[in-house]
Amino acid sequence: MSVLKRWPGWLLMAVVLAAFLTIGATRAGGARSNAERVDAIAKTIKCPICRSESVYDSKAQASQNIRDEIARQVATGRTDGEIRSYINDRFQDQGLLLVPPKTGIDSLVWVLPVVVVVLAAGGLAVAFRRWRVAPAGGVSEDDRSLVEAYRRGHDDH
Amino acid sequence: MVDVVEPPAADPAPPPARRGRTVLFTALGVAVALAVLVVVFSQARSGSRDTAKTPLLDQPAPAVRETTIAGQPFDLSQRKGSWVVVNFFGTWCPPCVQEHPELLRFATAQAQQLDGAELVTVVNNDTVENVRDFFTDHGGNWPVLQDPNGEVYVSFGVSKVPETWIIDPNGYVRFRSIASVTADGLTAVLNRLKGEGP
Numbered sequence: 001m002s003v004l005k006r007w008p009g010w011l012l013m014a015v016v017l018a019a020f021l022t023i024g025a026t027r028a029g030g031a032r033s034n035a036e037r038v039d040a041i042a043k044t045i046k047c048p049i050c051r052s053e054s055v056y057d058s059k060a061q062a063s064q065n066i067r068d069e070i071a072r073q074v075a076t077g078r079t080d081g082e083i084r085s086y087i088n089d090r091f092q093d094q095g096l097l098l099v100p101p102k103t104g105i106d107s108l109v110w111v112l113p114v115v116v117v118v119l120a121a122g123g124l125a126v127a128f129r130r131w132r133v134a135p136a137g138g139v140s141e142d143d144r145s146l147v148e149a150y151r152r153g154h155d156d157h
Numbered sequence: 158m159v160d161v162v163e164p165p166a167a168d169p170a171p172p173p174a175r176r177g178r179t180v181l182f183t184a185l186g187v188a189v190a191l192a193v194l195v196v197v198f199s200q201a202r203s204g205s206r207d208t209a210k211t212p213l214l215d216q217p218a219p220a221v222r223e224t225t226i227a228g229q230p231f232d233l234s235q236r237k238g239s240w241v242v243v244n245f246f247g248t249w250c251p252p253c254v255q256e257h258p259e260l261l262r263f264a265t266a267q268a269q270q271l272d273g274a275e276l277v278t279v280v281n282n283d284t285v286e287n288v289r290d291f292f293t294d295h296g297g298n299w300p301v302l303q304d305p306n307g308e309v310y311v312s313f314g315v316s317k318v319p320e321t322w323i324i325d326p327n328g329y330v331r332f333r334s335i336a337s338v339t340a341d342g343l344t345a346v347l348n349r350l351k352g353e354g355p
Binding site for chain 1: 308
C-alpha cells in the first residue's frame with residue numbers, strides 16, 4: 001500500500017525530468033541576431049592552428065578567416081548545423097568541432113550517457129526493491145524443506 | 158604424522174593431431190592478418206599519391222573568383238582545360254619566400270610547354286603593396302589573387318602557408334602539399350598525374 005502511495009511522487013518527478021530534458025534538448029533559444037549566431041557557432045569550432053582555443057577566442061588569422069566565413073554563411077541564411085558541417089568538412093583532417101554533432105553516429109555521444117544513466121537508475125531501483133523484499137535472516141523455502149526432512153527422519157525412530 | 162598432499166594430476170597433453178590443427182589455424186590467422194595489413198598499406202600508399210590529406214582530393218575544386226593585385230578578375234572555372242597549380246602564400250612567411258625561386262623555375266619551365274600548367278598565387282593577411290613589391294623584386298608574372306576575407310583559404314581548408322594544390326583540366330583537385338615545394342618535385346608530381354590522366 002505504501003508503495004502505491006509513493007508512486008504519484010515518483011511519476012511526477014519523472015514527468016518533470018522528461019519535460020526539462022525535452023525543453024533543454026530542443027529549445028531554439030528564442031530569436032537571435034546574426035552576430036549572436038556567429039559568436040555561438042564560433043565558440044563550437046576549434047582554432048586550426050592553436051591549442052585548446054575556439055575560433056571565437058583565437059586571434060590567429062586562420063580563426064579570423066573562419067569567423068568571416070561563418071558570418072558570410074549566416075548572412076546567406078544557412079543553418080547553424082550546415083555551417084558547422086561545412087567548416088568541419090573543409091578542415092576534416094584537423095577535426096575542428098569542439099562539440100560533437102547531434103546527428104548520425106556522432107549522436108551516440110549524446111544519447112549513450114542518458115541511456116546509461118537511465119539503465120543504472122533502473123538497476124539501482126530493482127536492487128533496492130530486492131533488498132527490501134528479502135530482508136536478511138528470513139526463512140527460505142530451502143530452509144523449511146530441510147527442517148521438514150529432519151523432522152520426518154526423527155518421527156521414524 | 159605428516160600429511161602428504163598428492164600433487165594434482167597434470168592435464169594430459171592434447172593429442173598430436175589436435176595440436177597440429179591449433180598450430181595450423183594460428184599460422185593461418187597470422188598470415189591472413191599480415192596479408193590484410195599489406196593490402197591496406199599498399200593501397201593507402203598508391204591512393205594517396207604522396208599528397209597531404211584533404212576531403213577535396215579527387216573532388217571538384219572550390220570556386221575561386223577573386224581579383225588579382227593587378228586589378229584583373231580571375232575565375233578558376235574559366236581555366237578548365239589546363240592544369241592549374243594554386244599556391245597559398247604570404248610575404249611575411251619565410252618558407253614562402255624561400256620557396257619562391259622554385260616556383261619561378263617551375264613557372265618558366267611550364268610556360269615553355271604546350272600543355273604547361275598555369276600557376277596562380279592566393280594571398281590572405283597581407284597588403285597589396287607588400288605583395289606587389291615582393292613580386293616586382295623577386296619576379297613572377299602569374300596571377301596573384303587577394304583573398305582578404307579568407308574565403309578561398311577556408312574553402313580549401315588552408316590554415317597555414319605555404320600550401321600548393323594541383324587542379325586537373327576538369328577542375329578536380331589532384332594534389333595537396335602542406336610544405337614548401339621544389340620545381341623538380343612539383344614537375345614530377347604533375348607529370349605523374351598527367352600520366353594517370355585527368
